[in-house]
Amino acid sequence: MRFVIVTGMSGAGKSTALKMLEDVGYYCVDNLPISLISKFAELTYAPSSEITKVALGVDIRSGQALGELEQVLEGMVVAGFTYEVLFLDAEDEVLVKRYKETRRSHPLSGGGRVDKGIQEERRKLEFLKKQADYIIDTSQLLTRELKAELDKIFVQNQEFKNLVITILSFGFKYGIPSDSDLVFDVRFLPNPYYIDELKPKTGNDKEVQEYVMGFDVSHEFLNKLVEMLKFLIPNYIIEGKNQLVISIGCTGGKHRSVTLANKLYEALGNSVEYGLKIEHRDIEKDAVRKA
Known part of the structure; x- marks a missing residue:
């Protein structure tokens, strides 16, 4: 069983990564409530489950509940459920540019400046980045290059170099x-x-x-x-x-x-x-x- 938590900065490519993992056979779920993650892991790890590869998207959209994730992950370890964390990152200037190009507002900007929202997001996701098994900076990556990196890690099982x-x-x-x-x-x-x-x-x-x-x-x-x-x-x-x-x-x-x-x-x-x-x-x- 391979249980991957896909997370990272908004605009860094998390949704793209989930789609790529789905294409190579991962059962993907995005933005599952934090309180349901333990139950979801329990079901997928059950002997009767036919699922062997899971990618779970978690990010800042979880709101205040994101603070409970650290405790949930500790509980998974105690229960014997192994997991990996993939963290997608990018430079602040790149993220700002991507938001301006798509004309989307940052989840934490509250209608204000995007860079302020990015700073707050980094603070809230710091604990996940520290736990990450794989950190991929997409600032200079083409989509095909991101796909190649994910393929090396999650399909070919090659050793990842951060x-x-x-x-x-x-x-x-x-x-x-x-x-x-x-x-x-x-x-x-x-x-x-x-x-x-x-x-x-x-x-x-x-x-x-x-x-x-x-x-x-x-x-x-x-x-x-x-x-x-x-x-x-x-x-x-x-x-x-x-x-x-x-x-x-x-x-x-x-x-x-x-x-x-x-x-x-x-x-x-x-x-x-x-x-x-x-x-x-x-x-x-x-x-x-x-x-």
Whole structure:
């Protein structure tokens, strides 16, 4: 029996997650009164029950009764009912933007400012986030990426990594990525742009990588960066951080930053402590501008 409580911030994707879990065979119930959760667990755990996978949506809509949930969950443990908590989260600015786009009012805003409602919701859901087995930050996730994460956890039963690191290459002339946590400037490295045969290529091409990494300063920078990140990452995990965006920039985001981002991705790969993604934001922009 797998009993999953799906919760999180309003606007972070809880309803979407429930629909996805329903599509893969979970019996889903949303917004069940808190006082009925114990009885519901008792029925689903009964030997006669044919249900083997349950996803129960719980959120701020429960009102004052939400404060009783902690005691209800403790009672489930005493009764021998195991459960998992999936917490969907997102950055405040992202949540505000989503509410404005849908023109919905926040359940706790009372017709006032959305950000005030979000702050109050975070306070009331803090105990659930602390208990969460899985925290997924949907701030930068596409729907298909959320589906892939849920599939890994609840279908493939893969070990979940709460911290997801995105290594992002970019060009300073197109602006620093707004969601960056750490930004590194590699414009001090020799530039392949001024080599005629390398100019049209990118940091994904072997020739450009060999040129950029053909200098001692490139290796020294990469080694120091990896050493610093291997110190920082475990501390971010202890802090409870679940999204880390490491941005590496050069002038156009095509050669040096792409090369160093690729090398950093290789150096940090295959970790059991965190998930890792790589993106090259501006790699094609020069070609588009010229066209």
